[in-house]
Amino acid sequence: MDIFQEYFFQRALLGGALIGLTAPLMGVFLVLRRLSMIGDTLAHVSIAGVALGFLLGVYPVAVGLLFALLASFAIERLRKAYRTYAELSIAIIMSGGVALATLLFTFGKGFNMNVMSYFFGSVYTLDSTDLWVVAGVACLVLVVVLTNFKEMFLLFFDEDAAGVSGLPLRGYNILITMLTALVISVSIKIVGALLVSSLLTIPVACSLIVSRSFKNTVVLAVIFSELCVLGGLIAAGVWNWAPGATVVLLLIAVLICTLVGKWALRR
Template sequence: MDIFQEYFFQRALLGGLLIGLTAPLMGVFLVLRRLSMIGDTLSHVSIAGVALGFLINVYPIGVGLVFALLASFGIEKLRKAYKSYAELSIAIIMSGGVALATLLFTLGKGFNINVMSYFFGSIYTLDRTDLWVVSGVAVLVTAFVAFNYKEMFLLFFDEEAAGVSGLPLRFYNIMITMMTALVISASIKIVGALLVSSLLTIPVACSLLVARSFKRSIFWAILFSEVAVSLGLISAGIWDLPPGATVVLMLISVLITLLAFKRGWRT
């Protein structure tokens, strides 16, 4: 197929596969901690950073990344202040992100079209700088999980025991939120801010239907994500469809198929 010979599609496929690896890798830990909505929160804050980047003529994804990192610190601070209402921190930061983005949209009416592309994704416009950012985030997140796998496993399944054993809970909580912020910031140009949380959660939802252990759930989540990203981008390229939406719909199709099979097995 001629589309595979196009450099823009090769960059899109490489960027998609890298995010297809890192998003579900962090998503497994977020879902198990019941923090699935953190993706929506950080993506809205990232969009505010992107809007500011266009306004001050600085690399938008870089500014969005900084905003997401600051938001991750804010979430952890609020979670500490509202220990019994952890989800409140997510709602507060999301509200602030939406409000700030709205304000920046108003100030920069001339670049609204460019910013809107980050809402729905513009994977075909990935340039070399974008790929370096996505690759760096992929390496950093994968290395963090690989070197801290045992500690994170203990933290997510028994936080009290992890604290008693001397595990620095605050450090790991902040690092996990920061890694998630990096993944989301790197993903918004690929699948868009409105869909980025889908890559964090839907592959994990699929994996939980077939996996029988924590390690296998990570493997299946990444596999489902990579398959959906590959098939979604190829389908979008061939039939001229929106790539971000096609990838997410492909994931939902996989989830529906697994649910149907699982229901069939039970009957």
């Protein structure tokens, strides 16, 4: 097919493959911490950073990344302040992010169409700088997860035991939130801020249905993610569909098939 010869499509597939690898890695830990909605929160804060980047004439993804990192620190701080109602931190930061993004939209009427592309994804416009940023974040996530896999497993399955064993709980919590912020901020150009949390959660939801161990959950989540991201991008490219929406709908279709398959095997 001619579309596979196009450089923009090759860059889209490469960027999608990198995000398809890193997003479920972070998603597993978010789901285990019952913080699945943090993806939407950081995505909306990133959009505010992207809008400011366009307003200042600075690389928008970098500003969005900075905003997401600052939001991740704020979330962890608020989670400590509201220990009994930790989910309040997510609602507060999301509200602030949406409000700030809306305000910045009113200042930059000339670039609003560019910002809106980050809401729905613009994977076909990835350039070399975008790919290098995505690749850098992917390498960082892989290094951290692989070198701290056992500690993170203990932390999210039994935080009390992890604390007794001497693990720096606060440091690990901040680290995971920061890595999630990085992944989300570089993902919004690929699948869009409105859909990015799907890459964090739906592959994990699929893997939890069929996996029998934590390690299998992580591996299967990555496999489900990669198959759906690449399959969705190829289908979108061949039939001229919306890339981000195609990827997410394929993920949901796989989730439904997995649920039906497990239900059929039980009968």
